[in-house]
Amino acid sequence: MYKNKPTRLLVLSLGLYLGVSGALPAQEINVNVDATLQPGTYTEEGADTCIKCHDEDDEYPVFDIFKTKHGQKGDKHSPFAGLQCEACHGPGIAGPDAMAEVIEKGGHTGRVRSGQERPPIIAYGPKSHVPVEKQNAMCTNCHRGKTHVNWEGSTHQYSGVACASCHKVHAARDPVLETRTQPPVCYTCHVKQRLEFAKPSAHPVRFGQLGCSDCHQPHGGLGEKLLVRPTLNQTCYTCHADKRGPLLWEHAPVSEDCSLCHNAHGSIHPALLKKRAPLLCQQCHSQNGHPSVANSGSGLPGGTPSALLLGRGCVNCHVQVHGSNHPSGVKLMR
């Protein structure tokens, strides 16, 4: 049979066709669709199927997604240029483990008898029963690299925080992406920080001038505590470059770690200091003479007013507390 050349050719072509068709996907799909494609059964009409129930009047408002980057059909990286709602929520009819009869009835998008529970679809948020890893895998299908290079293994990822715990994809403006509305999102878990920023001396977070992400990179920072730069000091220097130096006469704790004296979030003492002078300084300075004097309330205006205690205490004279570049600045007074 195969000796016949045309037959040989036919068999070969058939073999090739089956082989190749088996290798090719059903149709040409773009990078983005491929990236988010999940095992399961997709709807026939995409978002138009979903919108039949999830319309503008739905109790779960979803329409504002069209005001966001996710709802941009002209960008092939955007879900709405590809699998639309199913890019993030997975196959609209049923996932890979669904029973045949569920798929037959149309799954999540099919008719449901009153009183019966609708088959689920991938959902996000604190009440979702989809494991956090699965939720996050849907997001990281596209959101990888650049600012997310350090996501895997970072504190939030490792602790099982879902992307949807912080991000509202269906909101016209995601609160966590805007300076003023970002801190309350972080305070949901980082409750202590709300209290710290309310202290009389604090970075202006509660005034809406700084957000948490001005110092921290929640997707995985270069430094400890998810700081944006590799060390705490380098992070502080992005705004306080006047303290960077290096200087001729350095004050060692300043060069080592700003948080030895300051609490970056807030304090009841001026300049975000953990404690005020002179007691703060006397934790490390004990030379014979005025550094080791016990400055009690006797030094207040009602007693013998003392420059070691009143005003700025030690810093009244030792003004250059962050270090000095003056040749005579040995004692940080010049």
Add this chain to the structure above:
Amino acid sequence: MTPRMEKTNRILRGSSLSNDPKPFSVFAGCLLALQLSGAAAQEADDAKMRAPDISKWQCEYCAFEEGWYTDLTLGIGSVSDDSYKFGEYNGLQEQGAFAIVDGTARYRGDEAAYIDITMSDLGLDSRSLLVEGGRQGSYDLQLSYDEIPHYISDSASTPYLGSGGDSLSLPAGWVAAGGTGSMTALDASLHDVDLETRRKRLGVGLSITTESPWSYKLDLRRDDKQGSKLGGGAIAFSTAQLVEPVDYVTDEIDASVSYTRHGLQAKLAYYVSTFSNANDSLRWENAYTPPPAAPGALEGQLALPPDNEFQQLTLSAAYEIDNRNHLSADLSVGHMKQDEKLMQTTLNPALLVPLPADSADAEVDTTNTRLKFISRPTDRLRFSLAYQYDDRDNQTPQLLYDWVTTDAFVGGQRANLPYSFTRTVVKLEADYDYGAGASLGLGYDTDKHERTFLEAKKTDEDTLWGTIRLRNFGNLFVDLKVAMSQRDVASYDLVAAVDPPQNSLMRKYNMADRDRNSLSVFANYMPDANYSFGLSLDYARDDYDNSSIGLAESTDASVNLDLTSMLSEETTLTVYVGRQTIRSIQNGSEAFATPDWSAQNNDTFELAGFGLTHVLIESGITIGLDLSVSRSVGRVELDTGSPFPDLSTSLQSLKLHADYRFDENLLLRAAYWHEEYDSSDWALEGVDPDTVSNLLATGQQTPSYDNDVVKLSMSFKF
């Protein structure tokens, strides 16, 4: 492409045609059989993986946007009283009217062209503007402008002329004296001076996304900080609080290129930051009579922060070894440089001593490395190993400097100490998932510090910790962590170059033996979608048992509770309450021997808040109320001498607003804000410019205010 598809592809590519019919027929038969059987399974897989025909997905009901959409809020507000503390960072420091201009605008065009504009507080000194635009998915341009005011003090006064500049002089007719009480011209010379700074930040950014795995980003930022802050200058044994000029410009460049594909992500970033100060120094005239031993000490000059530069190259990479193992690495190398011309050693011509060099030639090399390996050998077990190395290598030349103390006395020779620090951290962690949302974690960290020119060359801290995590456990979310650390210092020796020396019994707390124990608990309970209760407890205690002098003990404890509730469709309620106490004990020795005094610091801060919003659906009115109360108490107690009064602050803030929606596009908002603040600070109270004989103070007072703000605005959507 599924693994099965890939395998089929490889089989096809590997096939070869031969003229020998038999092998060919067998081969073709095998191929066909393989394909048919493979195809059947493939088809089953395909049915599950095949992308639908999305060309049929019209998205007719999708609300894609085209054109401009603007939401603009215009209005007027009024502040009842001047107060720097009230307006500290929000621009409402001045009594009177202000314009309300806020808004957002967005443009959506063809082929993903877009512009997004956000404007906030354009009528105030805290204004900001952000414009972003481009072609989504191809390139994005960003322009940002932001102002951050800081109103520091409006109750300071000074006799010096030229405040805000780099040269301070005393008025004609000034009477110098040995102490402030004898400065007869002081009262008449005092004038008010406001201490404030304003930052203006301008940023420009460009990011490019390509079809390839490569993407690019460039950000340029300029931060211009102008104003004045509180400084000071001592001459001999007397000092004056001075107004120090602030005229700083910090420029930053952040350029990066990223490579992203499945399994490997990498990013190379270059960061440059240059700082420049328009003022090199601050000069001032001595308000006091120079001491007899230093008759030429008539003026002083201190060096203001010098121009400096920092450059850093960072490589970050994350690699999926397979689906159970992950490796990530960051490597940063940087260089800090400062080379400003040194000032002369003194303005006192009788004491001028030579300089060993024209500049400090200060340079520091920084290296920061992080490596992390995460593995999940089974579905329940996960462990990670992390290594961190941070090095600050100070290359500044060490020279002997002749110096003059406070322009009054020659100080002898001192060598500068260019401090270097190295830190090495290794962390090992294991987690076990019990299922049903419960997991247990255990970890061990070692943290080694090495320091030069300091008392302890090496310190070594070991930490053992454990965590319990509950996720969606019933309706409970819990994170509990317990940690115990012990830091040991091999040897602690006084630094010979420091003269006079420290008390040999003192231990600086960052280089002292320390036991640290901590507990933190975070719990969130959501019985249903309408209620969420949160509890957060943090406790840490440090004991410095081998520090006779210096910090001996400190504790930090806080508890916070909050409740968020949707009482109904129309009503949302938030309540929070929290308290933090920070306590510490330190010892000192006036006799420069064994401890003879002890001080205790107790700081307490309490915060409570209540927020309510209610929608009156039928009338289209939404009302909101926000009440926040906080207070702090700082107690300093020495076991000798007279007691201190408490340091205290109290803040009560009430915000009310009512929104009336005329229609979808028009909203009227009326808002009222009442805030009261009171504070008490023994370091400032009763400290007039002449209270302390050798401190010419600014007489700043502890701030307090009782302010009202009324706002009326309209929001238009078009």
